[in-house]
Amino acid sequence: MTVAPAVVGVVGGGRMGAGIARSFAAAGSSVTVVESGAEAAAAALDRIAGGLRRAEERGRSAEPAERVLGRVTAAASMDALPPGTDLVVEAVPEDPALKVRVLAAAERAVGGGAVLATNTSSLPVTELGSALTRPERFLGMHFFNPVPASALVELVVTGRTARETVDTALGWVRALGKREVVVGDSPGFASSRLGVALGLEAIRMVEEGVAEPEAIDTAMTLGYRHPMGPLRLTDLVGLDVRLAIAEHLHTALGERFAPPRLLREKVARGELGRKTGRGFYVWRD
Structure with missing residues (x-):
């Protein structure tokens, strides 16, 4: 209709x-x-x-x-x-x-x-x-x-x-x-709940030295056909926005949505993604 x-x-x-x-x-x-x-x-x-x-x-x-x-x-x-x-x-x-x-x-x-x-x-x-x-x-x-x-x-x-x-x-x-x-009407609905879970795990992988952001994103775009990797997407959404959603889901759904230390540190430094020119990537546009 x-x-x-x-x-x-x-x-x-x-x-x-x-x-x-x-x-x-x-x-x-x-x-x-x-x-x-x-x-x-x-x-x-x-x-x-x-x-x-x-x-x-x-x-x-x-x-x-x-x-x-x-x-x-x-x-x-x-x-x-x-x-x-x-x-x-x-x-x-x-x-x-x-x-x-x-x-x-x-x-x-x-x-x-x-x-x-x-x-x-x-x-x-x-x-x-x-x-x-x-x-x-x-x-x-x-x-x-x-x-x-x-x-x-x-x-x-x-x-x-x-x-x-x-x-x-x-x-x-x-x-x-x-x-x-x-x-x-459930915490994070469908899209934010799944998207944030993937994004937070990708941030933990950077924090733990598993791989660089580009490698993690390429693994998801080429290996799983995602149109954009979770870290580049986090930069576009805004790290501050991702942090706020993660904090809400952490309260509602438990420890699996606890924001990684690296995310908190980047937000505290003002590295919010594309809108500030730097997040997990450097943005020049």
Whole structure:
């Protein structure tokens, strides 16, 4: 099932939020990005515009960048979310209290008819919806980085999510040209739980001197046909993000998710991966 272009709000205009907004706009939706202030809203719009223009230059856009950008508005207040908004995706940092506040504020702004979604990669979706008056209209929509190029959206269903909500979300995912997996609300869901387990073991192997990062990644790309090795992927995701997810899973699932010493040391040194220029690799772009 696919659905017609929607009226979409995205709260948070960082790398993930900008990618989500860009993807919906490219699929024909009208998108409002809400940020914490005017400067941040302008930066989010610039981020989306830059991604669209690069895609156009590379021949990867079905429409001119400016036409797609014309469907995107950036604002500094939830009040800017238009009447009749169909979907609001929360894409703020992985802070549970912040996400709860943002989701509750979004529900007040758009009313009970809209579907609300959180883009968390590991936090308990049920708990994030604890302040909502209509939890049956809420679920997780876990997008992957970089959003426009990723083929997957993980839909996380709580015990109170209505079947109609899931079906509607399925339609939106397919309208974006992506595939979905539907999972229950469990720590780390399916993707983060398995991905982090592999990434942490790869980090331990570097820490123990088993092999260099390039060798470990090549073993997985050539030996197991992974499109990218676990250490390069950790650099792209962000070592700080991986550490936060590992700490959450360590608390929820036990010692097998204990963050390696090397991961903590790199984060403490500011070696966060591609976004800082150094992680397990040196990034020069």
